[in-house]
Amino acid sequence: MNAHAPTVSYETLLSPVTVGPRTLRNRVWMLAHATLLVKDHLFTDSHVAYYVERAKGGVAAITMEAMAVHPTTQPYKGKAFAFDERMVEQYRKIAGPVQAEGSLLLMQPWHRGRQTNSVANGLPVWSPSAIPCAVYREMPHVMTAKDIDDIVKGYRLSARYAKEGGLDGVEVAGLAHGYLIQQFLSPAINNRTDAFGGSVENRLRIVEEILAATREEVGADMIVGIRMNGDDGHEGGLRPDDWADIAARLEATGMVDYFSVSQGTYINRMLIYPTSPEIHGFQLPATAKIADAVTVPVIGGGRIVTHAEAEGFLAEGKCEIVGLARQLIADPAWVRKAETAAEPIRPCVGANWCMSSIFAQAPIACIHNPAAGAETELSDTLLEVADVPRRVAVVGGGPAGLRAALTAARRGHEVTLFEARSRLGGQVRLWAEADSRRELVEIVDWMIDRLAETSATVRLDTRIGAAELREMGFDAVVVASGAVGLKHGWTPLRPGRWIDGSAVPGADQPHVYSYIELLETRPRLPDSVVVFDALGGRQGAVVAEYCSRVGAAVTFATQLGQASPDLAASRDWGKVHKMLRTLGVRFVPDVELAAIGATTATLRDVYTGEATDVPAGAVVMMVGAAAADEVFHALDADRGSLSLHLVGDAMSPRRVNDAIREAEIAARAI
Known part of the structure; x- marks a missing residue:
């Protein structure tokens, strides 16, 4: 209940x-x-x-x-x-x-x-x-x-x-x-x-x-x-x-x-x-x-x-x-x-x-x-039952997929949600692994409970492709398949490196993780971890907290002038920094990730170029994510009469509210 x-x-x-x-x-x-x-x-x-x-x-x-x-x-x-x-x-x-x-x-x-x-x-x-x-x-x-x-x-x-x-x-x-x-x-x-x-x-x-x-x-x-x-x-x-x-x-x-x-x-x-x-x-x-x-x-x-x-x-x-x-x-x-x-x-x-x-x-x-x-x-009071119920597929069971499925089902459509993982919730459930973000899971739990009250069908452990979706004859497809974390190590200061397909030396080693990969697989962490954040949002703070609470000594490195500056908008920048400092997290601003060794990471000052090695039994990167939009583009290449919608991180990796809002708008348009 x-x-x-x-x-x-x-x-x-x-x-x-x-x-x-x-x-x-x-x-x-x-x-x-x-x-x-x-x-x-x-x-x-x-x-x-x-x-x-x-x-x-x-x-x-x-x-x-x-x-x-x-x-x-x-x-x-x-x-x-x-x-x-x-x-x-x-x-x-x-x-x-x-x-x-x-x-x-x-x-x-x-x-x-x-x-x-x-x-x-x-x-x-x-x-x-x-x-x-x-x-x-x-x-x-x-x-x-x-x-x-x-x-x-x-x-x-x-x-x-x-x-x-x-x-x-x-x-x-x-x-x-x-x-x-x-x-x-x-x-x-x-x-x-x-x-x-x-x-x-x-x-x-x-x-x-x-x-x-x-x-x-x-x-x-x-x-x-x-x-x-x-x-x-x-x-x-x-x-x-x-x-x-x-x-x-x-x-x-x-x-x-x-x-x-x-x-x-x-x-x-x-x-x-x-x-x-x-x-x-x-x-x-x-x-x-x-x-x-x-x-x-x-x-x-x-x-x-x-x-x-x-x-x-x-x-x-x-x-x-x-x-x-x-x-x-x-x-x-x-x-x-x-x-x-x-x-x-x-x-x-x-x-x-x-x-x-x-x-x-x-x-x-x-x-x-x-x-x-x-x-x-x-407004919920403006939600209208569809004139003609349609067969709707939703690909992905994160916040965007759940919202799309829930609203479409409430409008009377026959909805099937496909989720490749064994659980619904997407990245929101991952963020809730950090003690300070545990309440976030209620975002997806509320939608999961409401979806269970509808006639929608949920198929877990099901990775669905474009060909199968076509064969199943859906009238509409909402692609909410999320994103995959990047770990090439480059910051936005080096856009050309994003294009040439290269990576920071050592980024291909098994002890290097994207932030999504780390929270999803939860590997046993070594004594020292470098959290490298090029985004400036909450991701770095969440990962640093998680790694610290499982016993690692964390170095929080960023090319920005301070760690997680975007938290100024939610007004809890000071609260989060106090928590991380109390946990022993060391902040190293104004640096890029220059190389990753077996037990160290080399950080380069973005202004002076001076390089410093820090202990790094593991490196976790927040350098962005790539939209998992393959199903959408495969369907879009021969769309025909299919009502096709791309939402959330599959459209562009951003924030939870963006995913939910886009999904709501898409479901109302079907």
């Missing part, structure tokens, strides 16, 4: 709760998070559809993504401006359909303070003191009394337009994650000597002025909440007892209907949105201190994934409402599934592809929910 399938009733989770002047139909709140679906400061149809999908899924309340209260906070072009009167019509556009589904809708006014830069808007960043952010490192402008007044005015206008736009409430933001208001509150950042610095009362002054302005604008009929930290988690910052005291002081103003609690700042962003592995509900011990200190409802979050987890945390009194973001990106119908027990949830696996997508200035996405951010195209 799927581990996420509901087996009990969720009495507390599904019970109503009063928040200020409104009643929530259950205790699930969708937390604010960036979508990049807003364009030119205005809502798009995709933005509206994103929230409506979660409202249909049963969430009780939705806080939309943070919106700027002042022009000085614009991390990218087009960010929604909450202080712009045009937002009134924008709110009306989204409030109607969301509220029609039974969900409350709130907006979140916010300012990033020093945690941004001036690139997008050409304006200096603002902060209470001249201390730069650890990530952006831009020296901020020290805010004047007039600047503070302007910020308060921005919050006031934001509240006014929220009311005029028909929203249900305002969640005052900036007290969490190290943003502007939290910068005023933090003794580690605020060194002012005026009325907004020094004592707790002075540091709270800006919050109280914002709350007073907000409540004055929205009146008693709308909800006013606060998004705040429960723990800054860094030296000199505010800790749980401090935040509990702040919450009690703010509740005493009589202007706050709820607190939504998170953790962390840009000094330690893995406290905000940690990747796997992380204890589910890790933020709740600190949140519980705030819940004990106040009488209004408290929203708690922190990698809550399953219904049972949520029910348990509520029953323990850690919070009164559970806040979800990434889990609702993965499965917008999470609440409905708790109500009906009709289908197990699609779990958030903590891959943080949602963060990586935003980092690339692309719309919100999920590693295994292809409809996330594309609800107007790929």
Whole structure:
């Protein structure tokens, strides 16, 4: 049975709760998070559809993504401006359909303070003191009394337009994650000597002025909440007892209907949105201190994934409402599934592809929910049964093949999936061999379980060819046969060597592996291993971890300036490097692989040409992969009326989300 399938009733989770002047139909709140679906400061149809999908899924309340209260906070072009009167019509556009589904809708006014830069808007960043952010490192402008007044005015206008736009409430933001208001509150950042610095009362002054302005604008009929930290988690910052005291002081103003609690700042962003592995509900011990200190409802979050987890945390009194973001990106119908027990949830696996997508200035996405951010195209509610059922072959049982087979079967096609290996799951199952990536296996396990509920036929240990597929008379073929890891040893710095078919001297020895080969065969490793990574993604980190945990001393070599730099997008670069260094992994950047001997590897500095030998009883290469597309090209040479599709790594070796999305689109086209 799927581990996420509901087996009990969720009495507390599904019970109503009063928040200020409104009643929530259950205790699930969708937390604010960036979508990049807003364009030119205005809502798009995709933005509206994103929230409506979660409202249909049963969430009780939705806080939309943070919106700027002042022009000085614009991390990218087009960010929604909450202080712009045009937002009134924008709110009306989204409030109607969301509220029609039974969900409350709130907006979140916010300012990033020093945690941004001036690139997008050409304006200096603002902060209470001249201390730069650890990530952006831009020296901020020290805010004047007039600047503070302007910020308060921005919050006031934001509240006014929220009311005029028909929203249900305002969640005052900036007290969490190290943003502007939290910068005023933090003794580690605020060194002012005026009325907004020094004592707790002075540091709270800006919050109280914002709350007073907000409540004055929205009146008693709308909800006013606060998004705040429960723990800054860094030296000199505010800790749980401090935040509990702040919450009690703010509740005493009589202007706050709820607190939504998170953790962390840009000094330690893995406290905000940690990747796997992380204890589910890790933020709740600190949140519980705030819940004990106040009488209004408290929203708690922190990698809550399953219904049972949520029910348990509520029953323990850690919070009164559970806040979800990434889990609702993965499965917008999470609440409905708790109500009906009709289908197990699609779990958030903590891959943080949602963060990586935003980092690339692309719309919100999920590693295994292809409809996330594309609800107007790929929502499950838009999946249509085929007019004419067809016989469909899917070649390959990795994430692309599983998604293609599942969607095609759900559309009523007669599907046969052929997998050459004895197990389904492809490379995802291989990555899950590393302790830090074990949750990834739930991507393929969820699809395997859902596929078993259809009439699709799965044939394992079956390597199928083009001639056999033709003989079997399929109407459509989806080729999702994956890729084969390369081990020639060349980096992209030497493209000509990729063409001439040569390899780094010694690369043909039996103790040299591609990363796919290593994880698939899991050979007994010697005492020393060189992991050579030319890609810069997660592959090198996963292989280095795996080799270290089985007892090898690992040298992680790369021609890049640092190991696995692409992990900056998922925000866990520091977390992964800490783990690898703790395991004893040695990093050697700025080198190419020059030669491989029986017990050593020669590394050459890419700038000076200086060569150094390092111990290497085995060498594992991440230099790319070759698409296993032979079946596709053989069929394509004489396609005729065959509906033929090439997806995933067989199209071009990339990422899991690419494979799943392409497969979904292909299956809908049959």
